[in-house]
Amino acid sequence: xxxxxxxxxxxxNLAALAEDDQRLDGRARFAGRDxxxxxxxxxxxxxxxxxxxxxxxxxxxxxxxxxxxxxDRPTQxxxxxxxxxxxxxxxxxxxxxxxEESIEMGRVVDRxxxxxxxxNTTELCILPGEKAWQVIIDLFAISDDGNxxxxxxxxxxxxxxxxxxxxxxxxxxxxxxxxxxxTPIMCSYQKVGGRFVYDASKREELGGDERIHITLGxxxxxxxxxxxxxxxxxxxxxxxxxxxxxSRCAELREIVHKLEESQ
Amino acid sequence: xxxxxxxxMDENGIREDxxxxxxxxxxxxxxxxxxxxxxxxxxxxxxxxxIAAVYGPMEAxxxxxxxxxxxxxxVRYNMAPFSTSDRIRPGFNRRSRExxxxxxxxxxxxxxxxxxxxxxxxxxxxxICAEAGTRCCGITAASVxxxxxxxxxxxxxxxxxxxxxxxxxxxxxNKPEDNYGEADLxxxxxxxxxxxxxxxxxxxxxxxxxQLAWDYNVKAAHDVHKIMIEALQKRxxxxx
Numbered sequence: 001x002x003x004x005x006x007x008x009x010x011x012x013n014l015a016a017l018a019e020d021d022q023r024l025d026g027r028a029r030f031a032g033r034d035x036x037x038x039x040x041x042x043x044x045x046x047x048x049x050x051x052x053x054x055x056x057x058x059x060x061x062x063x064x065x066x067x068x069x070x071x072d073r074p075t076q077x078x079x080x081x082x083x084x085x086x087x088x089x090x091x092x093x094x095x096x097x098x099x100e101e102s103i104e105m106g107r108v109v110d111r112x113x114x115x116x117x118x119x120n121t122t123e124l125c126i127l128p129g130e131k132a133w134q135v136i137i138d139l140f141a142i143s144d145d146g147n148x149x150x151x152x153x154x155x156x157x158x159x160x161x162x163x164x165x166x167x168x169x170x171x172x173x174x175x176x177x178x179x180x181x182x183t184p185i186m187c188s189y190q191k192v193g194g195r196f197v198y199d200a201s202k203r204e205e206l207g208g209d210e211r212i213h214i215t216l217g218x219x220x221x222x223x224x225x226x227x228x229x230x231x232x233x234x235x236x237x238x239x240x241x242x243x244x245x246x247s248r249c250a251e252l253r254e255i256v257h258k259l260e261e262s263q
Numbered sequence: 264x265x266x267x268x269x270x271x272m273d274e275n276g277i278r279e280d281x282x283x284x285x286x287x288x289x290x291x292x293x294x295x296x297x298x299x300x301x302x303x304x305x306x307x308x309x310x311x312x313x314i315a316a317v318y319g320p321m322e323a324x325x326x327x328x329x330x331x332x333x334x335x336x337x338v339r340y341n342m343a344p345f346s347t348s349d350r351i352r353p354g355f356n357r358r359s360r361e362x363x364x365x366x367x368x369x370x371x372x373x374x375x376x377x378x379x380x381x382x383x384x385x386x387x388x389x390x391i392c393a394e395a396g397t398r399c400c401g402i403t404a405a406s407v408x409x410x411x412x413x414x415x416x417x418x419x420x421x422x423x424x425x426x427x428x429x430x431x432x433x434x435x436x437n438k439p440e441d442n443y444g445e446a447d448l449x450x451x452x453x454x455x456x457x458x459x460x461x462x463x464x465x466x467x468x469x470x471x472x473x474q475l476a477w478d479y480n481v482k483a484a485h486d487v488h489k490i491m492i493e494a495l496q497k498r499x500x501x502x503x
Contacts, residue, residue, distance in 0.1 A: 043310045043392045045345035055298035059391060061345025084353050086341060088316045088387035090299050095339060097354070138344040138353075142314055142389070143297045169348070202299070 004092050010207040018193025024203055025054075030244045032199040037154065037259055039162045047163025047178070051155040054201060055145035057089075060137055060155035062163040062178075066170055067134040069125065077124025077132035081110035083139040083152055090144040090202075104228065106139060109153045109186070111224040112215030113137070113160065116184035123179055126172050133165060135178070146202035149213050153186035158256050162263070183256055184223050185249040186215045189241045191231050196241050198248065212241060216249040269443035271428040280309075280437055287423070287435040287483050292404070292494035294411045302412025304494065306404040309437060310394035315404035316387045317412040323383035334379035338367035340401050342390040362398045363388075369402055369422070369451040369461035375415040384414060395441035399424050399449050402461060407491050411498065417453075419491055420460055421484040424449035425476035432472050434479040448476045452484035 017023060027033070033054030042048035047062035067078055083106035087093045098106075113119065124133040137160060139152040163178040190200035191209040200208055210231025215224040227233075272278055282288070288309030297303035300316035323329045340362040344351050370386065386409065388401040402422035409416060426436040428444035436444055446468045451461025468476065 042312075042345060043394070044347055045392075048345065057297070059343070059345075061343065063345050063350035065350060082344070082353065084344070086387065086389060087318075087339065087385065088297065088300075088314065088341075088389050091318050091321070136344075136350055138350070140343050140345070140389075140391070142316075143299045145299055 004206060006206050010203065014193040014204065014207045016193075018195055023192075023197060025201060029195070030198045030248070032248070033201070035255070037158060037255065039158050039259055039263065045159070046166050047159040047161075049155040049159040049162070051151045051158070053147060053151050053199065055143055056148060056151050057141070057143040058148060058151040058155050059140045059142065060152065060159040061140065062159045063136045063138065064166055064170075065134045065136065066126070066131055066172070069129060069132045073121075074129040075125045075132075076121040078134040079110070079114055079119050079121065079137075080134065081113065081137040081139065081156060082106050083109065083141075085141050085144070085148070089141040093144065104226070105149055105152055108149060108213055108224060108226045109137075109139065109156050112153060112184045112186055113156060115223040116182050116215070116217040118157075118180050118182035118184060119160070120179065120181065131172070135160075135163075144202065146205045147188055147199050149188045150186050150199060153184075153215065154252065154256070157183055157185065158259070161256070161260060182218045183253045184215050184217050185252045185256075186213055186224075187245040187248050187252075188213045189245075191233065196233075196237055198241075198244065212238070214242060214245045214249075216245060218253065220246055220250075269429070269439060271433065271440050271443070272431060278433070278437075279439065284431060285434045285479050285482070287486065288437065290487055290490050292407055292490050294407060294494050294498040300408075300412075302408045302410070302414070304404045304407035304411060306400050306407070308396065308400045308403075309435075310392060311390070311397055311400045312392040313397065313400045313404045314389045314391060315401065315408040317384065317405075317408045317414065318387075319384040319412075320379040320382040320414075321385070323381060328383070329381045332380055333376035334374075334382045334384055336367050336371050336374065336376070336384050336386055338363050338370065338386040338388070338405070340366055340388045340390070340398070342393060342397070346390050346393045362401070365461060365463065366398070366402050366405060369420050370405060370409065372460040373406075373416045373418050373420055373453065374409060375417065378415060384409075395436055395438045396424055396449075398422070402451055403487060403491065407494060410495055418455045419453075419488065420451045421454055421487045421491065422449060422451045422461060423480050423483040423487060425479040425483075427466065427468060427472060427476070432475045432479065434483055446472075446476075448473070448480065450477070450480045450484075452481060454485055454488040457481055
């Protein structure tokens with residue numbers, strides 16, 4: 001991503017707003033933007049989801065391939081998450097090989113899903129030592145107005161939970177629903193004007209400092225953490241956002257489950 | 264199923280997806296789908312789905328790419344990894360490069376580039392679901408996105424394709440017709456004058472078949488043009 005010029009005016013503005021506990025778009029500190037989730041929206045993907053958070057729009061598509069299991073884990077399939085941030089999604093994103101930012105996003109989302117254990121890789125085995133499913137979650141951004149991490153993570157788990165294993169097309173039995181035990185959810189916080197806010201917009205990201213990503217599982221257990229960008233934070237700050245993450249993750253999980261039921 | 268077995272039409276002249284020979288798949292267009300872009304369009308064309316976004320005019324850098332007398336178009340066509348039945352490895356390939364180039368050549372023919380010397384206009388085309396005919400989808404969506412961005416153009420490019428399957432000339436081939444068919448003729452048409460800015464063809468067509476495919480395309484282009492105009496009117500109102 002081309003580094004945009006950050007006017008000190010924007011930083012000053014954000015700092016002044018923070019003093020009155022205000023944000024640029026009038027949101028409360030821990031309030032998210034309008035959220036829209038659509039599942040099963042891409043015809044050629046085996047599982048899919050479109051997430052819109054404010055003006056941030058992303059897709060996740062799940063595809064399956066047949067792989068040879070690794071020799072040291074002959075009964076396990078694979079899970080891979082890859083984020084592609086193409087220049088379509090904003091004026092500062094440039095074409096070329098995957099950027100550091102997109103690699104970080106893909107890996108952090110991957111860890112949350114992998115470490116929650118919601119995919120049992122042994123269940124992906126077709127023939128031990130010879131054939132297993134590789135599940136690939138492709139994250140694809142259409143419009144970047146900030147906090148793509150959360151949008152990607154939400155799209156990824158919702159797409160995964162609605163995925164169908166295309167066994168017929170690969171001639172290895174009948175199609176079946178991919179078993180997914182759990183709904184890990186990510187919540188991201190960014191230091192803006194000296195304090196952490198939830199779901200930062202692009203302008204808050206540009207004028208902000210470090211960010212923290214927290215992925216929580218169904219029982220409220222932590223499955224992945226990531227601190228990004230330059231900045232220093234205290235244990236108290238972390239405790240505060242961890243508390244709000246617990247309730248927000250539960251809310252989002254509920255939204256995903258309701259959506260699945262209504263399908 | 265082998266090449267010889269595929270039957271694109273039943274005894275009543277109806278194709279697998281219910282169309283007649285000269286009928287297109289349904290087309291839907293919506294403007295302004297990428298909120299952070301200067302102009303954008305979403306197109307659904309049968310099962311094809313594409314998003315086009317336009318950024319600029321903006322400074323062209325490095326300077327060696329600048330043209331002193333006009334703007335340049337920087338066009339990228341790309342297929343999302345999940346857009347086809349087998350996953351596509353991310354990144355450019357020879358096919359997407361060529362389509363990006365012919366799309367640029369088509370759009371540069373209508374955009375009034377001389378108005379913006381030394382600048383660049385970025386056109387991003389992302390195919391999120393593919394079912395044959397994605398380049399036509401992309402060019403058409405990009406035209407609408409350029410109009411949505413307020414970039415002056417002499418006309419919009421409408422891209423459509425006719426082809427041949429089982430020896431029958433068909434408008435707008437779908438996936439199996441494209442896979443088992445004998446020819447494909449994509450064209451980029453300027454609906455105000457019926458001039459062409461984009462033309463490709465592969466396969467085998469007699470001169471009669473070629474003329475029929477051409478005529479199908481010109482007619483279809485006018486139908487799609489109406490949908491493009493309606494999408495812009497829906498966003499901006501009034502006459503376009």
